[in-house]
Amino acid sequence: MPASPSAALPLLLLLVGASAVAQPSLPPGETADASRLVELSATAPKQVPEVRIRSGRLTTFLLGAPLKLARVELEEREGFSRVTELADMLTVLPSKAFTVGRRLKLRLRFVEGTVPASADFVLVVSTGAEMQVEVNLQPGTPYSTWQEAEAERIQARQCRAELERERQKPDGLTGLLATGRVDKTGLSARSLYAGMQFTRLPGQPLTVQEATSYRSLGLGALVLEVDNVSSRPWTAAGAALVGEGGERLKVLRVWPTEPLAPGATWRRVVVEAEVTEAQARGRFTLSLWQEGEPPSVSLEGVTFP
Known part of the structure; x- marks a missing residue:
């Protein structure tokens, strides 16, 4: 005999309730x-x-x-x-x-x-x-890997953009004129002499024989003629130009990147930095070093024209 609707209702509610409980997607009570x-x-x-x-x-x-x-x-x-x-x-x-x-x-x-x-x-x-x-x-899940990767991607994009900008800039005198680093007054130069315009410290692997400073609009360069008096090759890794008040100039590059052979004489080393007209009125100490070693060159009293 078929069950009456009223008799089937509790069974239907029980089945619906069982189906809902069986769903793992919802926590109990939601x-x-x-x-x-x-x-x-x-x-x-x-x-x-x-x-x-x-x-x-x-x-x-x-x-x-x-x-x-x-x-x-x-x-x-x-x-x-x-x-x-x-x-x-x-x-x-x-x-x-x-x-x-x-x-x-x-x-x-x-x-x-x-x-x-x-x-x-x-x-x-x-x-x-x-x-x-x-x-x-x-x-507590670490996501430093994500942060580091994101930082590296941003840095890589910035480096690529900077390289592209540099690639599009003209070289040589045209580049200086195009970027406004040289105007009608040209490039100023000043010869520096040991014991007069600068003081060199003894006992260092490089001996500075002669120095010349140059300045254009916003840029300065120090050209050194050096002897490698050590018994090992010497390779420039970095440089610092620090003013009398502790102000540091932003060094842009040190050249050359190739090593200077032991006993090499009158080899040219160039240090380029950003120098404003106001900063050029001061006196600086130059430190020049190779990787993992104390300064190989220390010059005190360096000035720009």
Whole structure:
């Protein structure tokens, strides 16, 4: 004998309740439309999170810092009425093409260098939908790798841009004129003599025989004629020009980069720096060194024209 509607109702409610409990996508006590939080760790999760979606209902994935979307891989993407991708958000709107119970794979790939590199989900078509899913890193998850990679990418872009700007600049006198480093007054020069315009310290591997300072608009250069009196090759690694008040000039380059052979005489070494007209009125101490060693040249009393 068929059961009466009133007798079947408790059984129906029991089955619906059992179905709801069996859905792993919702924590106990949340409704079908609730917001939820998914926390990612550096290692792959043991179980792929399930997210309930519904035809005609938007579900939004919000990414917390430092997560940024690079690419979205969505199974049967053509069956969705709308898929909107932003740097920190993904919104999906399933169409009626999907029947209840259909399971679809979703992978969020993050920008290069992020740990973890991606996050996987299973979208489960249901009669209820989770409207908002917040995707964050688990507290304590290290993301210094992401920060370092991002800093390196920014630095690399800046270096490439700087190299491109330098490549486009003309060389030689044309370059000086084009960049406004030389005007009608030309390039000023001043000969410096040991014991008069500068003082050299004894016992250093390089002996300065002669020095000449040059200055144009905003730039200064110190040309040294040196002897390598040591028994080892000497290679310039850096230089400093420090004023009497402790002010340091910005050294742009030291030339040459090739080593000076032991016993080499009257070899030219050039130190270029940014020097304003006001700074050129002061006196400076030059220090010139090679990698991992104390200064090989120390000149006190250096001046610019």
